[in-house]
Amino acid sequence: MKVLVLSCNTGGGHNAAGRAILEGFLRRDVQCEMRDALSFASERVSKVVSDAYIRTVTVAPKLFGWCYRAGGAISSARRKSPVYLGNMMYARALGAYVEENRIDAVVMPHLFPAETLTHYKRRFGLRARTYLVSTDYVCCPFFEETEVDRFFIPHAALVPEFVRRGIPREKLTVTGIPVSARYARHTPKAEARERLALPERGNLLLVMTGSMGFGHVDRLVDAILPILEPEDHVAVLGGNNEILKKRLRETFAWDARVQVLDFTERVDLFMDAADLLFTKPGGLTTTEAAVKGIPLIHTHPIPGCETLNMEFFGELGMSVSADTPEGLARLAQDLLRRPEKRAAMIQRQRENVPANAADAICEFVLREAGEI
Incomplete structure (x- = not known):
């Protein structure tokens, strides 16, 4: 059996989900590869689209939020959106590759290739089975205009929302x-702290900015410092x-309790080392934190899916959030002082966020193909 995982470079989360699925198939000795869907248009198109996304969410997040809301308003299974029309352009190249x-199965943790293969399938037919993986705790705009064989979604509470948007139950x-x-x-x-050369004593507050470094981190760290004990530390x-x-390094050079670190592939180990995590509510990072089981404070979201991720986690008691850096710092202080509250949050994470989603997806695909 041959499986193709298709993602896009618009942020790190979709690719992280794709790699998790790829790992799952490779552990089962299934022939599997992962590709950037937009590269089938061209490498230049992939870079232009990805760079445009990053610039928009970093420089003009309110504009991104407006576009997200507009997309939700016009999204319909009855008409083709601009997103669908744009992704039609490389349908022949991607379909021909499949x-x-x-390829027997195409698993997509991103909307774009699902739109592309939907168009190809409608025009020419497609032998491969197709699967769309939701990487946020919401039914994102334009999901309903895709024709895939299966949608893998994050939580049972979201089923009614997907159905309302026109996706068959x-x-x-x-x-x-x-x-x-x-x-x-x-x-x-x-052990985690020793391996990362982090201080052995005191609380460690981990601040994540996402793969592209979003957020008003300097204001947040400035608000956190007054609540720290002398042996506590902040790792950004x-x-x-x-x-x-x-x-950040220039701003906080005076305080040895603040460490500003480069991009790392060892985020899981940093989570093991930390007592609290501050992160924007991206679907993947938030899920990774919940699977790891760490008290979670959501920082300012990119308007759109992240706002809804934050609301979903907050309603289920899996995270807390506030509108200001000072409010976030007060939440951290409260959690550090109340171990029972931290334990309750971790328990809610365990109850609502499965650790084995990649395995479940792989096994479903293989079962449908008659491989297990």
Whole structure:
């Protein structure tokens, strides 16, 4: 059996989900590869689209939020959206690759390739089965204009929303959001800190900015410092945003309790080392944190899916959030002082966020293909 995982480089979350699925198939000795869907248009198109997305959400997040709301308003299974029309343009190239390589199943943690293969399937037919993986705790705009064989969604509570948007209930399977298996493994806190050369004593507050370094992190760290005890520390994972990291290092050079770190592949180990996590409410990072089981404080979201992710987690008691850096710091202080509240939050995460979503997706696909 041959499986193709298709993602896009619009943020790190979709690719992280894709890699988790890829890992799951490879562990089962299934022939599987992962590709950037937009590269079938061209590498230049992929870079232009990805760069435009990153610039919009970093420079003009309110504009991005407006576009998201507008997309939700016009999204309909009865007409083709601009997103659908744009992704039609490389349908022949992607469809031909799937057919010529005799791909049996295409798993997509991103809307764009699902739109593309929907168009190809309508025009030419498609032998491969297709699966769309939701990487946010919401039915995103334009999902309903795709014709895939199955939607893998994060939580049973979201089924009514997907159905209201026009997706047949019989096509929905609740699996959770796929994350790497390393988030389900737990390293003792002392060992994790030793491996990362972090201070052995005191509370460690981890601040994540996302793969591209979003957020008003300097204001947040400034608000956190007054609540810290002398032995406590703040570690900021600055992603790939070199300007942000330089500014933070200059701003907090006077306080040895603040460490600003570069992009890392060891986020799971940092979570093991930490006592609290501050992160924007991206679907993947939030899920990784919940699978790891760490008290979670959501920072300012990118308007759109992240706002809804934050609301979903908050309503189920899996995270807390506030509108200001000072409010976020007060929440951290409260959690640090109340171990029973931290324990209750972690329990709610365990009850609502499965650690084995990638395995569930792989096994479903293989079962449908008669491989297990």
